[in-house]
Amino acid sequence: MNGLTLLQLYRNMLLIRRFEEAAEKAYTERKIGGFLHLYIGQEAVGTGVIAKLESHDHVISAYRSHAHYLLRGGTAREGMAELLGKQTGCSGGRGGSMHFFAADKNFHGGHGIVGAHVPVATGLAFATKYRGEDAVTVCFLGDGAVSIGPFHEGLCLAALWKLPVLFVVENNLYAMGTPLSRTLVTEDASIRALGYPMARATVEGTDVVECYNSAAQAIDYVRSESQPFLLEFKTYRYKGHSMADPAKYRTKEELNTWKQRDPINIAQVRVRSNFPELTAKLSDIEQSVDDEILDAVKFAEESPEPPLEEVGYYTYV
């Protein structure tokens, strides 16, 4: 990977991190309602995968989707405005944290019923194949989703019809507040692909370069073979399942061990050691990300709430 690409991935990860930190702050100030599921710690996964996609590819995600939305080109302004329930939000204040959408960028949400979006992803891939397009669909899901029926049905149909869809399991070791050992009989969620059968891999998910390279192989396969692929990343969320979860079910030691492998730090170290001439760019990026987030928060706070008379808009065409 060249230095400029690495810097771009670094910036993307930092933007996600700072966006979510700002969201966390706004949530504690009670400016954000509902659930808020943060992605902090998992940045390398979405960043590495989405960097390999073309604009005509499709992405769908679950309830921890701010990152995927931003990576697909959704703006921090519209994302933050959505969290604050504003008319200018990416879902007009109708969706909130779990339902970010950017249809014009082929980002199709933001879904809150665990695993139910997996068949929908299969449907996106079905439609692209039906029309003879060479698009790939990427479906992000958590490890908690791999035990629900729709996950299996979505995989089954994708394999049966040879659909170009990459299922990305972001395995952060906890299904809500329950550790993996209590929800999965295997350590790797990707083993679920074997029954269909489907190509699979389980890889480390903290180094964005490794994520990028694993995704590249999987996406090339999906696109060239028109076959599904189940790609699992081992990752970790620093926060609880949602802001309502103090995450007392895990130890400080465990958290600290994972923080030693912080994806943003790893990327920084890579820049410093492999591209020392670009080191000065790191602080420029930090500054510009901070500015972008400040601007987004200001934009969101100053934006109007949805007009009351529009409460029923968008129920029907």
Add this chain to the structure above:
Amino acid sequence: MRTLSIREALNEALAEELQRDESVFLMGEEVGYYDGAYKVSRDLLKRFGERRIVDTPISENGFAGVGVGAALIGLRPIIEFMTFNFSLIGIDQVINAAAKMRYMSAGQYKLPIVFRGPGGSVHQLAAQHSQSLESFFVHVPGLIVIMPSTPADAKGLLKSAVRNDNPVVFIESEAMYSVKGEVPDDPDYLIDIGTARIRQSGSDVTLFCWSKTVPTCLSAAEQLSSHGISAEVIDLRTLRPLDEEVITTSVMKTNRAVVVQEAWPQASVGSFIAQRINETLFDYLDAPVLVLSGLDIPYPYAKNLEQLMAPNVDSVVKAVERLM
């Protein structure tokens, strides 16, 4: 005009819409090689091929979700539930995905998808295969719910459903697939969704019905007329949105209303219609609005017990006479 069965009329509607629009496809269990569990999709595989007529494994949530995904980016799926009893396996996709996606995204999507198949009871199929589940879907904003009772309506409404940009739940009466009637030839024969049809004019009482209770109410009206009671029979056809204008006009004319449904009584379409009439037309009523429903129990298997379940001509006639 030709005489077709409801089954044939639905088949013709599907064929015409598949022919007209490349983005329309039919998906479900046994819709292709088997020609459809109830033969509604007969010969469609032969005419349109495997790309357009898609057999699925038994996986209602899966293929309903595939339909939602395909609709999100511009296809027009017709998803067949082999019976609406099985739609409960996929109902999450209908309610949590199809009905909500447009709203949750502030209008970034259209959801041009039809979920269709047979519902209601027939031939001693017992509790898990004999249910009128329309209220489950009628309950949900974002959905359109249609239940036709004649071949012409079945055809015109299904074609409109396929061309509609909202998710439509289209429940066919399993018991009525062989019912025959005249159907226009026009390949663009459409019926506006949300319009009820006055099947028979009357002045003393209005019978509101849909699907299988329409013929019941028409026969009841005939008997009532021999007793000197003039009943208006209104086939609602679309249960969401309801044709409130026709309901209002009729009740203002007849001053009495009976809603006749096969479904269970609690939290039902019938109870909603009765409540709306009470709320908005109380001053026009000469008697309480009655709702005749199926018995409030699961469907039994035994023939003699099954026959007790749904309102019949006799119970409708008796109910009306009680109101007069």
